[in-house]
Amino acid sequence: MNKKSALFTTALALVISTTALAQDNGPSDADELKITALEALISAPPERALPLVKKVLQGNHSDEVKESALFILSQIETSEAQVLLLDFARQSSGELQVEAIQMAGIGGNPETLQALRTIYAEGDDNVRAAVIEAYLIAGDKKAIYEIALEVKSDADFEQAVEMLAAMGAIEELRSLLEGRGSAEGLVDAYIVADDFEMLQQIAMDGSNVDVQAQAIEGMGIVGGDKANATLLEIYRGTDNDHIREASLNAMLIADYDEGLLALYRESTDAAEKRDLLEYLTMMDSDQVWALIDEALEDQR
Secondary structure, three states, rough: OHHHHHHHHHHHHHHHHOOOOOOEEEOHHHHHHHHHHHHHHHOOOOHHHHHHHHHHHHOOOOOOHHHHHHHHHHHHOHHHHHHHHHHHHOOHHHHHHHHHHHHHHHHHHHHHHHHHHHHHOOOOOOHHHHHHHHHHOOHHHHHHHHHHOOOHHHHHHHHHHHHHHOOOHHHHHHHHHHOOOOOOOHHHHHHHHOHHHHHHHOOOOOOOOHHHHHHHHHHHHOHHHHHHHHEEEEEEEOOOOOHHHHHHHHHHHHHOHHHHHHHHOOOOOHHHHHHHHHHHHHHOOHHHHHHHHHHOOOOO
16 A cells, blocks of 8 residues: 555545544544545545545535535535535535535635525525635626526625625626616615725715715715815705715715815805814814904904
8 A cells, every 4th residue: 555545545545534623622533534634635646535525525524624615625626525515505404504505605606606596596594604704715796697697685785795795896886876776775785995086986976875875975085185075066956954964974984174274264154164164173274263263353
């Protein structure tokens, strides 16, 4: 028997013969040995590794040991291994089901990833979250984008959008606005993605005042000269109190005291000037003391 064959024979003996359960404070010594044995299979030929992994997954072993087996299974590229991984992702439950789904993401097999769509559609909240995470692990923007287009639940949509934002999937996020026909649920993602153009588009659209205000404040977070200029334009061009307040909040967030100062100087409305002065005071602007002095000197 050559050295490599001896290694896998030893691994088989270690995995199959040890039966102790994991303790609450972590894997038992016996399970640690099983996990080490499984890790030794990472470079094994599929025909040697797969039978051992399959036996572990079908046997009476702790979750920790089976999780290690699932990782090895995800690295075996044969169709039999991928079918077994998907079966485990469909038929198991709890943490092991979530682990199997995430291992599919780590494995990155295109057919296996595509099959996760069915598991997503049929699964509970935890399963759906695991599928989204699997696509994140695999870097599969397209799959998450397609889920975002199809889901009916606002929570599921927001979860998919958050993942796209985390992946920097700007084009997919922009396409969602056309595909869903509504900016609701997308503004936060555009903020995370630092997508000024989309925030500006929504901020200039008055069809939904609440979403518009959210986008306006988002521009304050993104910041920059273009955002500042747009905030002034929006403030000057509206008589909606909610939108004006959002614009002022955005300038506060962006620390754009020059804009607030310009608005203060050009305003002839006493109530408006009071509001602007309060914002400048909150910003601790260098100019605010001169304005306060001017206001106190006014003899009218």
